[in-house]
Each structure stands twice: as structure tokens, then as C-alpha cells.
Amino acid sequence: MASTSSALSATFATQILPVSLSDIDFPSDAEVPNISKATVTYTNLYKAADLVRNHVAPVAFPTETVYGLGASALSTAAVNQIFAAKSRPSDNPLIVHISSVSQLRRVLHTEIPDIYRPLIQEFWPGPLTIILPLPDPIRNEDGTVTPVISPACTPGQNTFGVRMPSHLIARSLIAITDTPIAAPSANASSRPSPTMAQHVYNDMIGRIPIILDGGACNVGLESTVIDGTVSPPVILRPGGVSIEEIRKYGGQLWKDVVTGKSEAGHDETVRTPGMKYKHYSPKAKVVVFLGQGDGNNGEVARYIRDLEGDLKIGVLPSRLFQIDSWDEDVKKKIYIVKELGKSGSEIARNLFAYLRDLDEAGVDLIIAEGVSEEDEGAAIMNRLRKAATEILDSHRYIVKN
Structure with missing residues (x-):
């Protein structure tokens, strides 16, 4: 380095x-x-x-x-x-x-x-x-x-x-x-x-x-x-x-x-910031869920239900997470929810601020909803991928760990 x-x-x-x-x-x-x-x-x-x-x-x-x-x-x-x-x-x-x-x-x-x-x-x-x-x-x-x-x-x-x-x-x-x-x-x-x-x-x-x-x-x-x-x-x-x-x-x-590729090796010369080293990361572990619809919601709820220990969990929903439909045992494990918004411009405007807000709230784990990558979504997912400790798709397949 x-x-x-x-x-x-x-x-x-x-x-x-x-x-x-x-x-x-x-x-x-x-x-x-x-x-x-x-x-x-x-x-x-x-x-x-x-x-x-x-x-x-x-x-x-x-x-x-x-x-x-x-x-x-x-x-x-x-x-x-x-x-x-x-x-x-x-x-x-x-x-x-x-x-x-x-x-x-x-x-x-x-x-x-x-x-x-x-x-x-x-x-x-x-x-x-x-x-x-x-x-x-x-x-x-x-x-x-x-x-x-x-x-x-x-x-x-x-x-x-x-x-x-x-x-x-x-x-x-x-x-x-x-x-x-x-x-x-x-x-x-x-x-x-x-x-x-x-x-x-x-x-x-x-x-x-x-x-x-x-x-x-x-x-x-x-x-x-x-x-x-x-x-x-x-x-x-x-x-x-x-x-x-x-x-x-x-x-x-x-x-x-x-x-172009979003990340570069540590020995590689890059032409723009953001391609090397850790970026955009809060202190808490960040898990990003990809996928669409009910499958995504069911997997997120199961993921939270299966977590062990007395964790403070923060959730960043946007368009698809249906937290109200999750069972009470899951909702009781969530310490704080910050709604990122529905439009791409809202999500982009709130993302960094809310990652910081959850850090200040002292959460141990942040679960963030991934978005589709058209329009502002490409930039949002670029930042979420770099902030993430782990990225899971709707079948719990590990994309990044």
C-alpha cells in the first residue's frame, strides 16, 4: 500500500x-x-x-x-x-x-x-x-x-x-x-x-x-x-x-x-479517486441485499432472525423492503430504521448521511437494500458495494465477503 x-x-x-x-x-x-x-x-x-x-x-x-x-x-x-x-x-x-x-x-x-x-x-x-x-x-x-x-x-x-x-x-x-x-x-x-x-x-x-x-x-x-x-x-x-x-x-x-472496472489492485496506477483502498465505510458491518420482490424480503427477514447475540441492527430500506410485513420477532431485533427514499435522487442524497447516522446511533450491523442500476442506481450501488462487508443476493449467495 x-x-x-x-x-x-x-x-x-x-x-x-x-x-x-x-x-x-x-x-x-x-x-x-x-x-x-x-x-x-x-x-x-x-x-x-x-x-x-x-x-x-x-x-x-x-x-x-x-x-x-x-x-x-x-x-x-x-x-x-x-x-x-x-x-x-x-x-x-x-x-x-x-x-x-x-x-x-x-x-x-x-x-x-x-x-x-x-x-x-x-x-x-x-x-x-x-x-x-x-x-x-x-x-x-x-x-x-x-x-x-x-x-x-x-x-x-x-x-x-x-x-x-x-x-x-x-x-x-x-x-x-x-x-x-x-x-x-x-x-x-x-x-x-x-x-x-x-x-x-x-x-x-x-x-x-x-x-x-x-x-x-x-x-x-x-x-x-x-x-x-x-x-x-x-x-x-x-x-x-x-x-x-x-x-x-x-x-x-x-x-x-x-x-470501467470499479476497483483496482493496490499496485495499479489509477486515473480517478475511489478505485483503490477501502471507501465510504462506516464503523459497523454493512450487509447489502440484492434481488427483487418477496424473495428478497423473505431472505432479509430470515437473515435477521438467524443472527445470534445481542446486536444493534440498523436497516436502510428504499423501494422493496417491506418491514411492516416481517414478523414481530424479526422487527424486535431491529434497533433503528432509516428510510433512504424511493427515487434515485433521494437515495443518493441520503445514503452517506444515513450511514453516518447509524454509526452515531452505535449499531453493530447495517442491512442495506440494493437498488437496480439504471440512472442514479449505478452510482448508488458503486458506493454500497465499496461500503459493504458482505453482499448477498436473494438466495443468500455471497457476492462479496
């Missing part, structure tokens, strides 16, 4: 600072936001921007997907602070976040290939990350060269991932610093991604100075990562934009898009 970055050199008095979306006017085609200097929002955004600009420490901020932990993507020292705060393996790449296409051109000296244009027209700003070739290094007067993007963002690769978040706080922070920001999710490595400021605080207290609080994230799962530098193009990570939407809006060039 790759090493994590060196230990934190400082302990911070972590603050959660409120930022109001209603104070920010930032049209999608603008370069800078319009924020009144008289607001708390302005003060807190500029406090965070100063830390990023001066490479003091990473700061956490909301995006439409999950909360991110950001530092300058141009500085290896700053990027290494992210790895240290998260205890993140150093060979796990980071996505670079920009506030505008102009910033991509001006600061990162990168143009967008034509293959991506119909997709970014539809989904930028938004939860879509594209893979681009690394820009040529800058040649200095003394003959040395300096990479434009810190190599710590792209370990062993000749490409980088970039996206433009739609969340007003995220875009404003990036625009104010005029610095592309490297930002993985703002959680301790391997834990469920944070969708609220308090989730970040629970994981990052003492590790970072500032968490900008913009409320709950409305997508709830990380961005979709697509690679148009290969043929056929590949979805490297399912997320907030579905494969169906990629095909619909991508045109002829994306009609044959394929889904």
Missing part, C-alpha cells in the same frame, strides 16, 4: 463558519461572484480564501455532490496537507476544481477537446469530471521546468481530472482565490463522504482550521468521472450524471461509452 503523507504539523481550533447562498450572485457564465462586503458570507469566504491562497492549510467547503477538502492544486506542499489531514494514501489521485473555463485556460494552460464540449455544455457547472492530458510544464529561465499542476494530484499519470462545481460557495471560493483547487471529499480516509458541515467536523476536528457551512449537499454522491482520451470513451466512476445522460447528451461520440 502506498504511504500516506507526513503527519500533520499543526493542530487547529476547527471552526464551522456559516455562508448563505442568498448572499451570492454568481451566474454560470461569470468570472467572479457578486457578494456584498457587508455580509458574514463575504467575511467567511475571504477568510477561507486567504488560507488557500497562502497555502496555510486546507479548508472544507460544500459542493453540490459532497463537502470537499481543498488546497491549491498548483502547490505540492499545499496538496500534501490534504493527504495528511485525511490520512489518505499518496497514490490516490485528486480532482482539480475550477470556477470557469477561462480559469482552465489562463491558469492551467489547458483547452477542452471537442469530444467533451456537448457534455460540459449540459453539465458544467455540475457533477461531471473530465479527464484531460496534463499541460506542458513551464520552462524557467534557468533551464529547469515546473509542472503546472502539482504531481501530488496526479501520481504516476499523464492526465488529470477536472470539474467545475455548480455550488455557489465552491465556485466563489475558487474564483476569489483564482486558484484551481484540488479537493477530495472532506472526510477521514475510508469513511463515508460528508454531506453536511457537522460530518466534516466529526472527522476533521483539529486537522483543519475552517469548514464553510452551506447546508446539506443536494446530490449526495461524488461526481461522475469520464475519460474521453481513450476509445471508446469510459465512465471511470459513476456519480451525479448517469450513463444514460452521458449517452443522451454526448451525441455520436459517446453512444458507445463503456463503464
Whole structure:
């Protein structure tokens, strides 16, 4: 396993600072936001921007997907602070976040290939990350060269991932610093991604100075990562934009898009986060049940009935679990139920938050309902598979153990 970055050199008095979306006017085609200097929002955004600009420490901020932990993507020292705060393996790449296409051109000296244009027209700003070739290094007067993007963002690769978040706080922070920001999710490595400021605080207290609080994230799962530098193009990570939407809006060039493998070996170089190491996992054991209809429900009830010991059991139902129909002996063994929702967007928005809620409730075992993999379901199941200790189908066949 790759090493994590060196230990934190400082302990911070972590603050959660409120930022109001209603104070920010930032049209999608603008370069800078319009924020009144008289607001708390302005003060807190500029406090965070100063830390990023001066490479003091990473700061956490909301995006439409999950909360991110950001530092300058141009500085290896700053990027290494992210790895240290998260205890993140150093060979796990980071996505670079920009506030505008102009910033991509001006600061990162990168143009967008034509293959991506119909997709970014539809989904930028938004939860879509594209893979681009690394820009040529800058040649200095003394003959040395300096990479434009810190190599710590792209370990062993000749490409980088970039996206433009739609969340007003995220875009404003990036625009104010005029610095592309490297930002993985703002959680301790391997834990469920944070969708609220308090989730970040629970994981990052003492590790970072500032968490900008913009409320709950409305997508709830990380961005979709697509690679148009290969043929056929590949979805490297399912997320907030579905494969169906990629095909619909991508045109002829994306009609044959394929889904890449979801996991990589520990010695394998990867082009996107989420393919190596343990991810999205609560402290409790997680069992995911696949399958449909009454067979699934009967197997889940029998599974719970057969469990031995005084376990605290949490259940995450969505569309098919019929808990009211389970017999009383089974229901008495369930400590807490959190309804994920019926629509794909509801399930995606609630998944990480409810995994954390059940951990905080002190459960020993989480039983989660799997979903079909069309639309948002592909991203939901990608995260559930990575969080799961065990995956069972409707006949109790072990898919993952």
C-alpha cells in the first residue's frame, strides 16, 4: 500500500463558519461572484480564501455532490496537507476544481477537446469530471521546468481530472482565490463522504482550521468521472450524471461509452479517486441485499432472525423492503430504521448521511437494500458495494465477503 503523507504539523481550533447562498450572485457564465462586503458570507469566504491562497492549510467547503477538502492544486506542499489531514494514501489521485473555463485556460494552460464540449455544455457547472492530458510544464529561465499542476494530484499519470462545481460557495471560493483547487471529499480516509458541515467536523476536528457551512449537499454522491482520451470513451466512476445522460447528451461520440472496472489492485496506477483502498465505510458491518420482490424480503427477514447475540441492527430500506410485513420477532431485533427514499435522487442524497447516522446511533450491523442500476442506481450501488462487508443476493449467495 502506498504511504500516506507526513503527519500533520499543526493542530487547529476547527471552526464551522456559516455562508448563505442568498448572499451570492454568481451566474454560470461569470468570472467572479457578486457578494456584498457587508455580509458574514463575504467575511467567511475571504477568510477561507486567504488560507488557500497562502497555502496555510486546507479548508472544507460544500459542493453540490459532497463537502470537499481543498488546497491549491498548483502547490505540492499545499496538496500534501490534504493527504495528511485525511490520512489518505499518496497514490490516490485528486480532482482539480475550477470556477470557469477561462480559469482552465489562463491558469492551467489547458483547452477542452471537442469530444467533451456537448457534455460540459449540459453539465458544467455540475457533477461531471473530465479527464484531460496534463499541460506542458513551464520552462524557467534557468533551464529547469515546473509542472503546472502539482504531481501530488496526479501520481504516476499523464492526465488529470477536472470539474467545475455548480455550488455557489465552491465556485466563489475558487474564483476569489483564482486558484484551481484540488479537493477530495472532506472526510477521514475510508469513511463515508460528508454531506453536511457537522460530518466534516466529526472527522476533521483539529486537522483543519475552517469548514464553510452551506447546508446539506443536494446530490449526495461524488461526481461522475469520464475519460474521453481513450476509445471508446469510459465512465471511470459513476456519480451525479448517469450513463444514460452521458449517452443522451454526448451525441455520436459517446453512444458507445463503456463503464470501467470499479476497483483496482493496490499496485495499479489509477486515473480517478475511489478505485483503490477501502471507501465510504462506516464503523459497523454493512450487509447489502440484492434481488427483487418477496424473495428478497423473505431472505432479509430470515437473515435477521438467524443472527445470534445481542446486536444493534440498523436497516436502510428504499423501494422493496417491506418491514411492516416481517414478523414481530424479526422487527424486535431491529434497533433503528432509516428510510433512504424511493427515487434515485433521494437515495443518493441520503445514503452517506444515513450511514453516518447509524454509526452515531452505535449499531453493530447495517442491512442495506440494493437498488437496480439504471440512472442514479449505478452510482448508488458503486458506493454500497465499496461500503459493504458482505453482499448477498436473494438466495443468500455471497457476492462479496
